[in-house]
Amino acid sequence: MFPQVLLICQNSRTRRLYHRVVEELQCETVIAKSVADSLVQLVVSKPSVVVLEESLPVFDVSMFLDVTKNNQQWMSLPLVVIGFANQRHLFPSRTLFCGNEQEFERSLKEICATL
Numbered sequence: 001m002f003p004q005v006l007l008i009c010q011n012s013r014t015r016r017l018y019h020r021v022v023e024e025l026q027c028e029t030v031i032a033k034s035v036a037d038s039l040v041q042l043v044v045s046k047p048s049v050v051v052l053e054e055s056l057p058v059f060d061v062s063m064f065l066d067v068t069k070n071n072q073q074w075m076s077l078p079l080v081v082i083g084f085a086n087q088r089h090l091f092p093s094r095t096l097f098c099g100n101e102q103e104f105e106r107s108l109k110e111i112c113a114t115l
Contacts (some may be wrong), residue, residue, distance in 0.1 A: 002115075005027045011055035018051065025105070027049075061087075079095045080098060096111070
């Protein structure tokens with residue numbers, strides 16, 4: 001069974017780029033174009049990893065973090081964040097931050113190797 005990655009990204013070009021990286025790592029991709037959609041996907045698909053991308057509004061990301069921290073199952077999911085360098089204080093300490101495609105690929109490889 002392949003790890004399932006929930007990719008939360010509003011920007012279609014960026015979404016395609018990171019989707020390609022996920023697929024190349026032989027992971028299954030579930031895409032959410034908004035935080036609201038991502039919360040539905042958390043219930044429906046039960047991903048192995050969650051990826052948040054900086055095209056999302058900070059308010060929406062804060063809402064996502066508030067909701068997930070109150071659910072034991074969701075709180076334990078590995079979280080990879082692309083961008084949001086100035087908002088690191090919002091995220092749990094276990095969060096992996098990536099600044100580019102190469103860092104994202106490396107981080108996702110590390111996570112998938114432990115699943």
